[in-house]
Amino acid sequence: MDVRIPPDFDPIRADELKSVERERAQALQKQGKWRHLWRIAGQYSNISIFDVETVQELHDIVSTLPLFPFMDIAVTPLCRHPSSIREDDR
Numbered sequence: 001m002d003v004r005i006p007p008d009f010d011p012i013r014a015d016e017l018k019s020v021e022r023e024r025a026q027a028l029q030k031q032g033k034w035r036h037l038w039r040i041a042g043q044y045s046n047i048s049i050f051d052v053e054t055v056q057e058l059h060d061i062v063s064t065l066p067l068f069p070f071m072d073i074a075v076t077p078l079c080r081h082p083s084s085i086r087e088d089d090r
């Protein structure tokens with residue numbers, strides 16, 4: 001996810017959106033839906049791993065994120081690697 005807030009966007013509104021985004025991201029992590037959230041060093045971008053049942057569920061999650069209107073999102077489907085030793089990877 002690359003976040004692209006326009007430079008002329010109201011900074012107070014941007015901070016509000018970031019705050020609500022953080023609450024949502026942390027709630028989804030606690031639910032186990034947002035398994036990993038990593039900052040890409042030097043960029044306002046992240047690499048995330050979601051654990052969802054369907055593509056529709058993923059779409060519903062990301063498209064309702066508060067910062068969604070300002071994000072470019074690329075999705076790469078992943079499945080379990082046969083050599084993985086992590087039993088909870090699926």
Ligand SMILES: O=C(O)C[C@H]1C=CC(=O)O1
Nearest residue numbers: 003021022025044045046
């Ligand atoms: O900061 C970001 O990468 C965008 C977004 C994803 C989680 C969150 O709290 O904000």
